[in-house]
Amino acid sequence: SDEQCDARIRAAKAALGDRLMILGHHYQRDEVFAHADVSGDSLKLSAMAAESDAQYIVFCGVHFMAEVADILTRDNQVVILPDLAAGCSMADMANLRNVRRAWAELQSVLDPDEQVTPVTYINSAADLKAFCGEHGGIVCTSSNARGVLDWAFSRREKVLFFPDQHLGRNTGYDMGIALEDMVVWDFMLPMGGLTPEQIKNAKMILWKGFCSVHQMFQPGHIDRFREAHPQGFVISHPENSFEVCQKSDYVGSTETILKTVRAAEPGSHWLVGTELNLVNRLHDEMKPKGVTVQFMSPTVCMCSTMFRTDPQHLAWTLESIQAGEVVNRIQVPAEVAKPAKAALDLMLSITR
Numbered sequence: 001s002d003e004q005c006d007a008r009i010r011a012a013k014a015a016l017g018d019r020l021m022i023l024g025h026h027y028q029r030d031e032v033f034a035h036a037d038v039s040g041d042s043l044k045l046s047a048m049a050a051e052s053d054a055q056y057i058v059f060c061g062v063h064f065m066a067e068v069a070d071i072l073t074r075d076n077q078v079v080i081l082p083d084l085a086a087g088c089s090m091a092d093m094a095n096l097r098n099v100r101r102a103w104a105e106l107q108s109v110l111d112p113d114e115q116v117t118p119v120t121y122i123n124s125a126a127d128l129k130a131f132c133g134e135h136g137g138i139v140c141t142s143s144n145a146r147g148v149l150d151w152a153f154s155r156r157e158k159v160l161f162f163p164d165q166h167l168g169r170n171t172g173y174d175m176g177i178a179l180e181d182m183v184v185w186d187f188m189l190p191m192g193g194l195t196p197e198q199i200k201n202a203k204m205i206l207w208k209g210f211c212s213v214h215q216m217f218q219p220g221h222i223d224r225f226r227e228a229h230p231q232g233f234v235i236s237h238p239e240n241s242f243e244v245c246q247k248s249d250y251v252g253s254t255e256t257i258l259k260t261v262r263a264a265e266p267g268s269h270w271l272v273g274t275e276l277n278l279v280n281r282l283h284d285e286m287k288p289k290g291v292t293v294q295f296m297s298p299t300v301c302m303c304s305t306m307f308r309t310d311p312q313h314l315a316w317t318l319e320s321i322q323a324g325e326v327v328n329r330i331q332v333p334a335e336v337a338k339p340a341k342a343a344l345d346l347m348l349s350i351t352r
């Protein structure tokens with residue numbers, strides 16, 4: 001039962017003491033989130049792991065986050081993902097084979113290593129971060145995309161942005177890049193479905209990836225909210241479409257969304273466009289303070305892979321540590337970790 005599972009988790013935590021640190025991403029379900037020692041976005045959690053002396057880091061999140069934690073922690077620290085099937089559909093949209101092909105295809109039009117900075121959102125596999133590190137590129141998060149892109153354009157005239165076209169477009173537009181100067185690279189098609197002219201004229205080439213959760217939010221949801229609450233506020237994650245972000249009062253990462261709504265005036269009404277578990281918890285937290293928080297979509301849309309991490313998997317992984325037979329360790333091979341870390345360290349050094 002759930003209660004037994006809860007008790008197993010608490011017992012294992014007590015036995016492991018400070019040898020263990022449980023990280024909980026903002027999108028985790030309540031039953032798992034409740035056991036986290038620290039909560040945050042992917043970058044904050046990885047930084048906490050890197051600063052801690054805990055030997056076992058259990059990352060309640062998705063695969064790419066555990067990879068980042070492994071890359072940023074010391075060799076003797078063990079990073080564990082409770083359910084190995086907890087991936088990210090967006091990260092999977094930019095696999096290294098397709099990216100290498102794109103880079104080779106670009107060579108028929110320009111010299112990418114001279115003219116294009118590859119930039120990957122942290123929501124990507126470690127091998128893509130390594131590719132960026134090896135080609136003069138960098139990693140960004142939803143909090144620092146602007147600063148990273150400023151850096152990228154100071155190096156080379158164009159940016160190839162993976163995997164999320166929306167974060168790329170929303171950030172590029174904010175920097176003053178016109179929509180006509182951004183093209184979408186459809187990785188299912190030869191040459192991304194673009195002509196040599198389109199590639200030559202573009203400032204930003206956006207990989208055709210997206211988040212299956214955020215794509216559910218529609219401009220019409222915002223219109224209906226504004227009719228009902230003309231004084232209300234709308235805040236959206238930059239993984240939302242351009243139209244949704246343009247109609248929003250604020251756009252920001254999960255950390256920014258939490259900070260902004262927590263500082264809201266009593267009596268205010270907020271429409272929030274990001275994952276349901278975060279929004280539900282924020283609703284419950286703000287209700288006693290007189291702030292109303294509403295989820296952007298009328299239908300339930302959770303991140304199904306975040307949801308995979310359940311108390312059963314958490315209990316099982318913790319007990320495996322106790323038994324000295326660690327399961328579900330995430331270990332990025334050294335030859336990938338090294339260039340990936342270079343791209344992550346570069347991001348940290350320019351945006352800190």
Ligand code: CIZ
Nearest residue numbers: 041042043142253254255
């Ligand atoms: O980086 C993260 O944790 C994600 C997925 C979103 C965000 O904006 O924090």
Ligand code: SF4
Nearest residue numbers: 088089090211213303
């Ligand atoms: Fe990936 Fe979207 Fe889930 Fe985040 S919410 S882990 S981007 S599928």
